[in-house]
Amino acid sequence: MNTIRPEQEYFAHLAEGRFMLQRSRASGKCFFHPRVAEPVTGARDLEWVQASGSGTVYATTVVRAKSPAVPANVVLVDLDEGPRVMSRVEGINPDAVRIGMRVQARIGQQDGRPILLFDVAADTGSQV
């Protein structure tokens, strides 16, 4: 079995425009953050699969750092595949982000590195 380098592989995929999740072939369940083994079972039969990028806002805050920093949103998003990720919803005011909002992943750039971001989903309905 090939050596898994979780962080390197995740960001290499992201740099090439792919938001990937790991899953165990046996359980078929995705998890995040990337690891060398599936949590709980320790299974090492891992594969990378492309995430749908669809998710629902689970929790949200607006970080109000001291000026000149502008208020910025930080969310936890429950992906449709199951795992939860930290990110930022862009394209609306930071304090307009609501729990239950449907969001869609996009890969952006920040400080010369790829970053996972979310936009409000086009077909937005609210779920909890």
Next chain:
Amino acid sequence: MSRDKFPRGKSAIVAAATYGMGESPGQSSMDLAVSASLRALDQVGLQPAEVDGLFIGLPDDYLSGLTFAEYLGIQPRLTENNRTGGSAFLTHAMWAALAIEAGQCDVALIAYGSNQRTSSGGLVSAMRPPAYEAPYKLGRPVGAYALATSRYMHQYGLKREQLGEVALAARRWAQLNPDAFVRAPLTMEAYLQARMVSDPISVRDCCLVTDGAAAVVMVSAGRAKQMAKRPVYLLGAAAATDHRDITSMPDLTTTAAVHSGARAFAQSGVKPSDIDVVELYDAFTINTLLFLEDLGFCKKGEGGAFVEGGRIAPGGALPVNTNGGGLSCVHPGMYGLFTMVEAAQQLMGQAGERQVKDARLAVAHGNGGELSSQATLVLGTEETL
């Protein structure tokens, strides 16, 4: 899992002290921890060399067990430097009880100190965000607790006024404590107008950033009766964890205190409704609500209503955080040991103006990381053995 066993009532706190509360310019974290320790040892007439079980964890020194031993020139049989964040000191008490019962040590000292306010002006933390989270610049730990608060509000309809009750109660207790750092009156109006730090958490939902140190001495129950007028017996102690970073917390509205609390209460043979005084690690106002629920003082989702009407404030039905807590008394980076000191002082009848009458049973509960590590102690006087 094997049956959860604990040597109920076999060890006791015989001394509990604080030092340098608020601001202590010019002293290092270790200077403060040593000064608090000497105060505690003085209470029971012990020399540093008699400490043979040392439990410590400073924010700025990974080898603090060794540093402390060198500082006082002692050679403990047991040196423990477990780090589970601010809950570490309650896990130290659990291990001290087991070590005393097993004969691994006779005099256990648990110590903490930090000069973070006068040395850096900010929280000194050993936590580093993972690469998957750092780019979003969540202010930590406050942002993590803000995410939890947002979820709790969404799920249970919590109002800001109910969080305000927690802040106001802490301040009213602090006004009865001469050692508390912030004692100016706090009104609900002022609470509601406070500057937002990380929505929905304002500066009045956040603990203080202070200097301060604390220490407790634990010995066997047999020895405790000879050393102290009113020893504080350890009736139950348990710890639990379910994540490190907030993203991996299974449910942001329920902490692992559900498990640490249930186990500590089962070991002690008492239940939440028996408890006279409660000391919870209130890094943020939401903590108090989550831990009241998770430890079984009220049902999940009912914490906001539970604290209304001054129920946890001086004169209320359930005294909570009687020193003023991390919110208004002291918060030198890791607050856990201060919950134990205050619980012990209450049960020893030494809490002055804030003394809870006839206090016989207390809970001290520590939290570490981002609601990550939970540790619960049930403490009682001789009458509860």
